[in-house]
Amino acid sequence: MCAAPGDSAEWLDAVAWNSEGLAPVIAQEAGSGQVLMLAWMNRAALQRTVELGEAVYWSRSRGRLWHKGESSGHVQHVEDIRLDCDGDTLLLTVRQDGGIACHTGRHHCFFRRLAGERDSWETVEPVLKAPEAIYGE
Template identity: 60%
Template sequence: MSDAWLNKINWSDDGLIPVIAQEVDTGKVLMFAWMNRDGLKLTVEKKEAVYWSRSRKKLWHKGEESGHTQKIKAIYLDCDEDVLLLVVEQTGGIACHTGRHHCFFQKLEDGEWVISDPVIKDPEYIYAK
């Protein structure tokens, strides 16, 4: 496959694109992350999400440490061609490094952030080395 499809994307000045991961069965938004060209190419090749870590300045295959990979079911590009939506099957039911099903577990209620979702598995067990 040619890389021409990558040129349609409006990459940011630092070569990244924001990515939303959505669960295939429930439609729930699991997480937000970034990808660069190499990450997107690997995502398509592996059929599993490979993101760019801005803090670590490197690619990370989602689940490489935890085993909670994201199997790609579909990839969509938005109308402005500057945001990706990954429709994924979340292995193990945990997408967040905090051990929760998804990353959006802090809900604003009456001017305060309230934890709205429980920890499914203690991160110390997920990332034990």
């Protein structure tokens, strides 16, 4: 991860944060290009991500910053951060510790595929580690 941008907040101001002060973030695996997950960041999460070189998101369910891997150990080491053409979506290229990005114990969060006559979702990716073994009861 590169050194944090200067003290100026201009780089943070370039992000088109939504009305809740958030922007969607895609985490993509370095090397394979696999999309691991989609999460959200606010200004503080993006700034902390840059400072640490590890992904820090805004947890909408917890209502607080969430350092990816804080309870699972599955930290995302950030290699690159990109901002899309509209300035409203971030892309992180990450190295995923433990090979598990999803809280369900799978490699990535996109493990269901629209199946058959397009009327149901089928699970197409295995659980690599049971969530109970990752997080406890």
